[in-house]
Amino acid sequence: MSSTEAKPTPGEEDQLFRLLRQLDTAPEASQRALASAIGVSLGRLNALLRAAVDAGLITISERDGSDKRQRFAYSLTARGASEKVRLTDIFLNRKLAEYDALHAELTGTTSGLVPLKHRTNLMEHNLAPIPELYVSHESAQKLKVEAADLTSHDLTPRQICDLELLMNGGFNPLKGFLTEEDYNGVVENMRLADGQLWPMPITLDVSEDFAASIELGQDIALRDQEGVILATMTVTDRWEPNKAREAEKVFGADDDAHPAVNYLHNQAGKIYLGGPVVGIQQPVHYDFRARRDTPNELRAYFRKLGWRKIVAFQTRNPLHRAHQELTFRAAKEAQANLLIHPVVGMTKPGDVDHFTRVRCYEAVLDKYPASTTSMSLLNLAMRMAGPREAVWHGLIRKNHGCTHFIVGRDHAGPGKNSAGEDFYGPYDAQDLFREHQAEIGIEMVDFKHMVYVQERAQYEPNDEIKDRDNVTILNISGTELRRRLSEGLEIPEWFSFPEVVKELRRTKPPRSKQGFTVFFTGFSGSGKSTIANALMVKLMEQGGRPVTLLDGDIVRKNLSSELGFSKEHRDLNIRRIGYVASEITKNGGIAICAPIAPYATTRRAVREDIEQFGAFVEVHVATSIEECERRDRKGLYKLAREGKIKEFTGISDPYDVPVNPELSVETENVDVDNCAHQVLLKLESMGLVKA
Numbered sequence: 001m002s003s004t005e006a007k008p009t010p011g012e013e014d015q016l017f018r019l020l021r022q023l024d025t026a027p028e029a030s031q032r033a034l035a036s037a038i039g040v041s042l043g044r045l046n047a048l049l050r051a052a053v054d055a056g057l058i059t060i061s062e063r064d065g066s067d068k069r070q071r072f073a074y075s076l077t078a079r080g081a082s083e084k085v086r087l088t089d090i091f092l093n094r095k096l097a098e099y100d101a102l103h104a105e106l107t108g109t110t111s112g113l114v115p116l117k118h119r120t121n122l123m124e125h126n127l128a129p130i131p132e133l134y135v136s137h138e139s140a141q142k143l144k145v146e147a148a149d150l151t152s153h154d155l156t157p158r159q160i161c162d163l164e165l166l167m168n169g170g171f172n173p174l175k176g177f178l179t180e181e182d183y184n185g186v187v188e189n190m191r192l193a194d195g196q197l198w199p200m201p202i203t204l205d206v207s208e209d210f211a212a213s214i215e216l217g218q219d220i221a222l223r224d225q226e227g228v229i230l231a232t233m234t235v236t237d238r239w240e241p242n243k244a245r246e247a248e249k250v251f252g253a254d255d256d257a258h259p260a261v262n263y264l265h266n267q268a269g270k271i272y273l274g275g276p277v278v279g280i281q282q283p284v285h286y287d288f289r290a291r292r293d294t295p296n297e298l299r300a301y302f303r304k305l306g307w308r309k310i311v312a313f314q315t316r317n318p319l320h321r322a323h324q325e326l327t328f329r330a331a332k333e334a335q336a337n338l339l340i341h342p343v344v345g346m347t348k349p350g351d352v353d354h355f356t357r358v359r360c361y362e363a364v365l366d367k368y369p370a371s372t373t374s375m376s377l378l379n380l381a382m383r384m385a386g387p388r389e390a391v392w393h394g395l396i397r398k399n400h401g402c403t404h405f406i407v408g409r410d411h412a413g414p415g416k417n418s419a420g421e422d423f424y425g426p427y428d429a430q431d432l433f434r435e436h437q438a439e440i441g442i443e444m445v446d447f448k449h450m451v452y453v454q455e456r457a458q459y460e461p462n463d464e465i466k467d468r469d470n471v472t473i474l475n476i477s478g479t480e481l482r483r484r485l486s487e488g489l490e491i492p493e494w495f496s497f498p499e500v501v502k503e504l505r506r507t508k509p510p511r512s513k514q515g516f517t518v519f520f521t522g523f524s525g526s527g528k529s530t531i532a533n534a535l536m537v538k539l540m541e542q543g544g545r546p547v548t549l550l551d552g553d554i555v556r557k558n559l560s561s562e563l564g565f566s567k568e569h570r571d572l573n574i575r576r577i578g579y580v581a582s583e584i585t586k587n588g589g590i591a592i593c594a595p596i597a598p599y600a601t602t603r604r605a606v607r608e609d610i611e612q613f614g615a616f617v618e619v620h621v622a623t624s625i626e627e628c629e630r631r632d633r634k635g636l637y638k639l640a641r642e643g644k645i646k647e648f649t650g651i652s653d654p655y656d657v658p659v660n661p662e663l664s665v666e667t668e669n670v671d672v673d674n675c676a677h678q679v680l681l682k683l684e685s686m687g688l689v690k691a
Contacts, residue, residue, distance in 0.1 A: 010094060015040065016057075017087035019048050023058060023074045024084060024139050031072065049074075057083055059146075075142035078150070078219045078232035081135050081278040085175055126310070126401045127303045129296050130169040133176075133231075134279035143280050147221040147229045151214065153206060154223050155230070158263075160283050161345040161381035162202050163222060163230060165396070167279035168294040170380075172399045176276035177204040179237040183272065187249045190388065190436075197439050198395070199388040201250060203241075204233070205269035211238055214273065222277070229280055237274035251385055256604075257418045259348055260383040266601045285379070288344075288358055293376040298339075299401035301374070309336035311404035311445055312397040314411075316347040316382065317478070318360040318504060320496040322450040324367060325459035326406070330445045331372065334404040338373045340365075341397065346381040348414060349608040356507040363499035376400075384414035386424035387432035391440065394433060398442040405442050407433050409449045451475045452494050486511040487687055511687040515545065515585035515614040518679065519606065521597040521658060522621030523650050524636060525628035527667040527675070529553070531621065532594040534676035542689060545590050550577050552595035565647055571602050578606030586613035598649045600656035615688055618661040619679055625650045627668050662686075 008016070018038040022029070029037070035045040052058045057080035061073050076084065135143060155163060165171045173196055178186065181193040183201055190199040214220065214235050222231045247254040247261045256262045285292055293301065302310055311334045313327050319340075331338040342361060344354040358377065365375060380396065383389055389412035394405050411429035416422060430446045437444055448461040454472035465473065476484075476495045484491050488510035491501050508514075518535065520528040529551050539547045556563070559576055563569040574597050581591035597603050603618065610616045628650070629637040640648035647653040658664070663682045665675045684691045 013087060013090060014094070015044075015048060016052070017084070017091045019045075019052065020057065020076060020080055020084040020087065024076055024081070024136055027074050027138055027142075052080070056080070059142075076135065076139050077146060078143055078278055079234060081139065081143065081232070082219075082234045082276045085133065085276055085278070126398070126403055127299050127308075129299065130172050130399055132169045132279065132294075132296065133167045133277055134281075140280045143232065143278070144229055147219075147232050147280065150219055150221040150232065152221045152223050152229075153204070153210065154225065154227075157225075158346055158381040159204060159222075160224055160230075161379050163277065164283050164379055166202070166277055167231060167282065168296070170295050170378075170396055170399050171202060172295075174198070174202060176233060177274050178202055178272075179274040180239045180272075181237075183239075183241065183274065187246050190391070197391070197436060199250075200383060200385065200392045201246065204273045206271055206273055207269050208271055210269075211271035211273065214238065224283055228284070230283060231280050232278045233273075234275045235273050236276070237272075239272055239274075240270060241272050243268075250388060251383070252423060253417060255417050255423075257416065258384070258414050258423060260385060260414070262604065266605065283379075287355065288377055291358065291375060291377045292379070293400075295400045298376055302337075302401050305337075307337045309334060309404065310339050310402045311336040311406060312339045312341045312400070312402040313406050314393050314397075315340070315342045316351055316357075318352060318357050318496075318500050319364055320500065321494065322452070322459050324364070326408070326447050326450050327368075330404070330406045330447065334443070334445055336404050338368065339397075339400075339402060340368075340373065340375040341378050341400070341402075342375075343380045343382055344377045345379045348382070348384055350611050352504070352507070353612065356503060360500045360503045363503060364497050367497070382412060384412050386411065386413050387429045390429035390433045391436055394437075394440045394442050394444070398440060402442060404445050405433075406445045406447060408447050454494075457494075482508075486514075511615065512690050513588070514688070515588040515590060516617065516683075516688050517581045517585050517591040517593060517610045517614070518617045518619060518683070519581070519597070519603070520592075520594040520619045520621055521603065521661075522623060523625055523628045523655060524596055524648075525631045526621040526623035527672070528594040528596075528621045530672050531619075531665070531667070531675045531679070532592045534672050535679050536592050538676055538680055539590055539592075539689070545588060546584075547590045547592065548584050550580060550591060550593045550595075555580075555595065567599075567647070567653070570596075571599065574599075574602045574606060578609050581606070582609045582613055585610050585615075596649050596655075598653065598655040600658070603656075603658070615686065617663070617679075617683065617686070617688070618658055619682075620658040620661040620664040621667060621675075622664050623667045 015038065022034060022037050026037070031042060031045060035042050038045070040048065049058070049060065053060060056077055059075050059077060134140070162171070166174055166176065178201060179193070183203060185191045185193050186198055186201050190197060192198050216235060216238060218235050219232050220235060221229050222233055223229050243264050244254045247264055251258050251261050254261060256265065311330050313330070315323065327338055327340070340361065342357060344358065361375060365373070378396070385392070390407050393412070397405050407430050409426045410422070410424060413422065413424050430444065433440070433444050448463045450459045451462045452458070452474040453460050453465065454474055456471070462473070465471065474494065481491065485504055485508045520532050522528050532549055532551060536547050536549050555573065555577055559580070560573045563573050574595055577593050577595055581593055584591040607616045607618070632638070636645060636648070637651065639645045640651040649655050663679060665678050667675055680689070683689045
């Protein structure tokens, strides 16, 4: 709005709000019925309709039919749907203020009602419906047609998770991706610009090129990876964030060992867009559909069963006996029903896939009393942000109708930092949650580390065992469990349920039967390809699994022939190699890769892609640049030093030496067979091939 335009009066805003709301709910009503519904004359209605069309809020079309009173059809545009959401809050705030003033006039005291922005805990009972960002079905069909002509952004998997929870109310009170002002408040002090508690930045990160193509105030279509339009967004803000500051404040350290910090610096777009979202349809899930519930669907379910107190259990791991004991104790302590609410969106790289985990959950669900326990899946992209994540999870579970939330030891912790220390203290998450518990509006049930006491044949909190010197305390860590699974060793029944172990063994057979990738990296001429060929022959001699060699030159010829040698193209080439290797690994084969792969960030991304399915063995062929240059039969190094080959690794472009490879081999004065044998011995020591 320009400075010369008159600002609409409250009465005019109320009329526009009523008009947009009525057109959204009854788009085919006659003009007379429409005027009556919003309490204006036909003349005033026509003026309102013209103004709404001029502002781009609605469209009007002719409709066939003999009834002259219903010859027009109306539909909200994406901008109109967004404006309706904005005006709803203004309207409710104004009505609350009017009621408060009237109450004071009649009684001499205030009503006790707090403003809209701070009323979540007092005015939203855990079983009452919460606001969603979806338009009506009829409006959604029309918006789909209109949105097809808008500039589109193809969402990443993480953005799809975020958008789903924005639209269905899981991220209430957010109305869209954070504006710059909201983002700054969240990063610095866990507060939105209006003062509400919100600990996690929910941002739409995009490339610089895409951001440059968008004007502020423009509507864009948000599409899933299949091109389906899920929502529209009015871009109100565009900025380049200080990602180092975001990492420090939100995750506690600007350390790439943290998976979310690594994502922030190496995968997320450089520019953030903010603005309100209008939901058109939910993302489509083809798996476990009966287990997926929106916040309002869960609230309705609890309402139907008569549940008033519900304790939620957050998990991204399979359930074992310690988890069962923990949840039993939590429900008993809170005198509440239990909601097992596992995350099935994005979790930590290397976690058990959600298909296997859900099968594990379903296998043990009958161990819980059916009348007081339910399970629902949450499509959340975790950030592994420890204390802040615990507060975030509490707000999300509050939106899903829960009254209590279990916060365990090292809740949502990502593991070790670059110095080998835990990112967060074991009870930091509980401390921060407890500090904000009243404002979150959900009560914490805190539990310590559970261990098995052999003499009593039961699980107990480790910190509460008084006679620990006289009893046998047993525990299996996550690392130890993975080792036992990978080596096919026994997993005792006191630790887990046979049904869970059976499911895990189906997905994670012993390492000697799993697929894996050997990833050689080093300078051009270091001997990578030669050693890789020798290793391939040795593995084929052993037999048992198919072996595929993905040599740099072979891949360039058959998979990346159109690519050049810029940093962008070299990264893309390595990511293609990683994708093919991950598919080979997933299907039980052995992939041997031998590119230069100069950049540590790209090698890490490939590792994460592959370790979802099997082992990733990085082998640094540590031949010096001088020796590589001496061996150079093609004269590439000479041309690079003369400036005739640009961006040549080791000469005019850097090589990130691997910091912690699984193996480093020297090739100077060592024959090829010996180098390949070193790799084979390493594979044997890791249990990937039989000795």
